[in-house]
Amino acid sequence: DTEVTQTPKHLVMGMTNKKSLKCEQHMGHRAMYWYKQKAKKPPELMFVYSYEKLSINESVPSRFSPECPNSSLLNLHLHALQPEDSALYLCASSQERGQQNNEQFFGPGTRLTVL
Amino acid sequence: AQSVTQLGSHVSVSEGALVLLRCNYSSSVPPYLFWYVQYPNQGLQLLLKYTSAATLVKGINGFEAEFKKSETSFHLTKPSAHMSDAAEYFCAVSNSGGYQKVTFGTGTKLQVIP
Secondary structure (H helix, E strand, O other), X not given: OOOEEXXXXXXXXXXXXXXXXXXXXXXXXXXXXXXXXXXXXXXXXXXXXXXXXXXXXXXXXOOEEEEEEEOOEEXXXXXXXXXXXXXXXEEEEEOOOOOXXXXXXXXXXXXXXXX | OOEEEEEOOEEEEEOOOOEEEEEEEEOOOOOEEEEEEEOOOOXXXXXXXXXXXXXXXXXXXXXXXXXXXXXXXXXXEEOOOOHHHOEEEEEEEEOOOOOOOEEEOOOEEEEEEO
């Protein structure tokens, strides 16, 4: 299995809602990533987990809360988002955090719209 | 800090023509370079990567890239464009620190004209 899956594919939420994005991989990768991608822009790194521990937080607002329950799962909890948070949220994984030449495998993304 | 610059946000080629997407990097140490492709409303897929083993790197779907240190370039090429190649292409560099942080270029949208 060389796939990263993300659910849901689409999500529409109000500014007072609480929702979660889910990411799963079964490749045995120990590094997992959340990216945010606005239209016509490259992905921007949000968080990096290594061996289920948060190792990088790219100064992301606290209304985004990541969680890594186990080595295969990565969640992104959303609360009190703003319309400008509307974007494609991509999850990725790689074999080892410290290996610069390891490629990242990306999921198809969750298209989030905040009303 | 390492970075990549992609020249040309849009490139149009005719079907069957040569594809050339440009990427220049900036790095004080030997870089790890990647090309990813993104089709509409999808995630990114790795086309190829440079890891210093060989300067000419062959990837999937007939793409290849040549690492040229003297020109600090890692341009992506394909001899003959196919309609299915229409997509967004990102050049990326991985940092040399103790963790992997990938920095993406701004992307080049490839249009293939029938």
